[in-house]
Amino acid sequence: MRDIAEKLNVSITTVSRALNNKMDVGEKTRKAVLELAKDLDYSPNAIASSLRKSKSNVIGIILPRLEHYFFSTVLKGVVSYAQKDNFIVTVSESSHNPKKESDLIGELIGMNVSGIILSPCRNEINLSYLNALKQNKIPLVLVDRIPTNYHGHYVRLNDYHGAQLAVKHLIQQGYKRIAHIRGHEYSSIAEARYQGYCQALKLNDIDYDLSLVKTCEFVSSEEGYYFTKELMLSPNPPDAIFTVSDEVALGVYNALKEMKLHIPNDVGVVGFSNSEVSNYLCPKLTTIDQPGIRIGEMAYEFLRNAFENNETAQQKIFEAKLLIRESSVRAKR
Amino acid sequence: MRDIAEKLNVSITTVSRALNNKMDVGEKTRKAVLELAKDLDYSPNAIASSLRKSKSNVIGIILPRLEHYFFSTVLKGVVSYAQKDNFIVTVSESSHNPKKESDLIGELIGMNVSGIILSPCRNEINLSYLNALKQNKIPLVLVDRIPTNYHGHYVRLNDYHGAQLAVKHLIQQGYKRIAHIRGHEYSSIAEARYQGYCQALKLNDIDYDLSLVKTCEFVSSEEGYYFTKELMLSPNPPDAIFTVSDEVALGVYNALKEMKLHIPNDVGVVGFSNSEVSNYLCPKLTTIDQPGIRIGEMAYEFLRNAFENNETAQQKIFEAKLLIRESSVRAKR
DNA sequence: TAAAGTTTCGTAAACGTTTACGGCAAAGTA
DNA sequence: TACTTTGCCGTAAACGTTTACGAAACTTTA
Numbered sequence: 001m002r003d004i005a006e007k008l009n010v011s012i013t014t015v016s017r018a019l020n021n022k023m024d025v026g027e028k029t030r031k032a033v034l035e036l037a038k039d040l041d042y043s044p045n046a047i048a049s050s051l052r053k054s055k056s057n058v059i060g061i062i063l064p065r066l067e068h069y070f071f072s073t074v075l076k077g078v079v080s081y082a083q084k085d086n087f088i089v090t091v092s093e094s095s096h097n098p099k100k101e102s103d104l105i106g107e108l109i110g111m112n113v114s115g116i117i118l119s120p121c122r123n124e125i126n127l128s129y130l131n132a133l134k135q136n137k138i139p140l141v142l143v144d145r146i147p148t149n150y151h152g153h154y155v156r157l158n159d160y161h162g163a164q165l166a167v168k169h170l171i172q173q174g175y176k177r178i179a180h181i182r183g184h185e186y187s188s189i190a191e192a193r194y195q196g197y198c199q200a201l202k203l204n205d206i207d208y209d210l211s212l213v214k215t216c217e218f219v220s221s222e223e224g225y226y227f228t229k230e231l232m233l234s235p236n237p238p239d240a241i242f243t244v245s246d247e248v249a250l251g252v253y254n255a256l257k258e259m260k261l262h263i264p265n266d267v268g269v270v271g272f273s274n275s276e277v278s279n280y281l282c283p284k285l286t287t288i289d290q291p292g293i294r295i296g297e298m299a300y301e302f303l304r305n306a307f308e309n310n311e312t313a314q315q316k317i318f319e320a321k322l323l324i325r326e327s328s329v330r331a332k333r
Numbered sequence: 334m335r336d337i338a339e340k341l342n343v344s345i346t347t348v349s350r351a352l353n354n355k356m357d358v359g360e361k362t363r364k365a366v367l368e369l370a371k372d373l374d375y376s377p378n379a380i381a382s383s384l385r386k387s388k389s390n391v392i393g394i395i396l397p398r399l400e401h402y403f404f405s406t407v408l409k410g411v412v413s414y415a416q417k418d419n420f421i422v423t424v425s426e427s428s429h430n431p432k433k434e435s436d437l438i439g440e441l442i443g444m445n446v447s448g449i450i451l452s453p454c455r456n457e458i459n460l461s462y463l464n465a466l467k468q469n470k471i472p473l474v475l476v477d478r479i480p481t482n483y484h485g486h487y488v489r490l491n492d493y494h495g496a497q498l499a500v501k502h503l504i505q506q507g508y509k510r511i512a513h514i515r516g517h518e519y520s521s522i523a524e525a526r527y528q529g530y531c532q533a534l535k536l537n538d539i540d541y542d543l544s545l546v547k548t549c550e551f552v553s554s555e556e557g558y559y560f561t562k563e564l565m566l567s568p569n570p571p572d573a574i575f576t577v578s579d580e581v582a583l584g585v586y587n588a589l590k591e592m593k594l595h596i597p598n599d600v601g602v603v604g605f606s607n608s609e610v611s612n613y614l615c616p617k618l619t620t621i622d623q624p625g626i627r628i629g630e631m632a633y634e635f636l637r638n639a640f641e642n643n644e645t646a647q648q649k650i651f652e653a654k655l656l657i658r659e660s661s662v663r664a665k666r
Numbered sequence: 667t668a669a670a671g672t673t674t675c676g677t678a679a680a681c682g683t684t685t686a687c688g689g690c691a692a693a694g695t696a
Numbered sequence: 697t698a699c700t701t702t703g704c705c706g707t708a709a710a711c712g713t714t715t716a717c718g719a720a721a722c723t724t725t726a
Binding site for chain 2: 043046047050058067073079080083086088092095104108112132277
Binding site: 345381384385 | 682683685
């Protein structure tokens, strides 16, 4: 900018105004500045600008695990929309670690980010950084996992209803003893899916059986495998399994195949997430669609609104959609 | 910082020195500063710091498609290593668009990033931004797709050798007419895999047959489906198909199943990438492992070295590993 | 023609750090 | 004692922008 100013015998102020299309600058000088800027291929120093305005065109997103398909689609949604507005997005991984999560938020605050998108790793919201964010006027929108007492911006899936759909579908297919392999209690989504499972049973007058519910620690395929063995070897085994995620269902598949049990005739299986894999399994896995890209896009939109003007909490709950495939439709008999 | 300085009756300079563990500060004052900083929960303004030092603790990564499993694992590798050094990583998506790619690099330069990791979308390197990067002393490490005439830092897989392994394996299994569904010519990796395919044929005295090679435009599962139909309906159809990616192999599977052709007995299939899906297909897909996380980690290491001291080009080529599963091992007959 | 309004521009301060330079003690050396 | 060294600290400038304020020049209006 100084170069341009000197060569044109104007002040740096004028150059700045010309480049930013402010009103206080003559047509001829603006033209000259813009032209010279091209020639010198000047590129604005975003750092300086953001220091002065104490506002950057950067937003941060914090996700529990980057390589998970669902989260990578959320990321894609956010990035693709942000790019349209020339916003840059920083990404970090909390690895399900609350301490790391709040450290990362601190870093982002130090970077003057304009906003933060967060998929919290716990079912409770850390008030200390909530305050820090409010103090710095940095909007926050939560994604996917929403603590029960949180009243700010968020976008998530209707996990409760999704689980209900899944279980209702299994019941309609004639399955009588439906097991559920769930996630940890401190995950809001695992809890919601579990509640949906319970509700569907209740609505169909099926007694809740504690021995049919298993709780994962890591929500891994290995746990799916392990719990399936446990369930099927029990005195009164289930004839269907509804899992908290497709990844767990993978383990269920392995266990059932190993035990020579047929899916869906011996045991019906329904997953959750519509991961890439699910449509290519044998048999194809019935699951709940989780539109990650749309969720990411919407989260970004909310952020955009939030730091443009809006004060009121924006909340979007995507309705769950059941994708009936092969793992849950019994051959007629 | 000013608050701290005033409350302690020292200068801002001293505070800065204390916080950064510089040597020019007394033990007692350092203690006092650090303690007060905690109390006020001061968090450093990274923007100001990076403006002054004209160096940020931010690195940028630009990938063609974020939701692709391989790229998301690369991203994970980069982010997890970067986080250990308190580096923040911004991520952008070029969508295979060279113009967008160079625009994004311009933005990153404006952000004073310390370095850039890039997976280029074309097989040629855009010299204009290479110069801009050199001018700003921003190191660049390329990942996965490396233009042939590029001599800087990079880390990639030995695609050439990987393809050779795949085709050699098919030949050893007794397949005689091996087709290849490849990617576009301007993709360095597609080209390398194609060359590996040719080389394996040559080494085994199998004539190259132009009609057995099909070129994808988008490297999609749909194209895999389409080309498989075309191949199998031709007068002299292949008995094996080697695809440029697992995604294409998905289409191959669909087409073959539709045509009631058995994998691997009628037609052998080998993919490339070891995507998440591949191990859960029926039959399980033989493929080439592509260790995304390790690649990402190494790319970050290279970057780290580059802006610490090193000048010489760091280059790493991971050796390809063939994962023999079910889609390519014929029942003995 | 004088007063008032408008357009265009410059001065200087600010954003929150870091750092070269120098000062002033206390401590060591001859 | 006179000198140098060392340890601790402050002053001020700098990083590249943006912006409140005001000043000139020019245009309009009465």
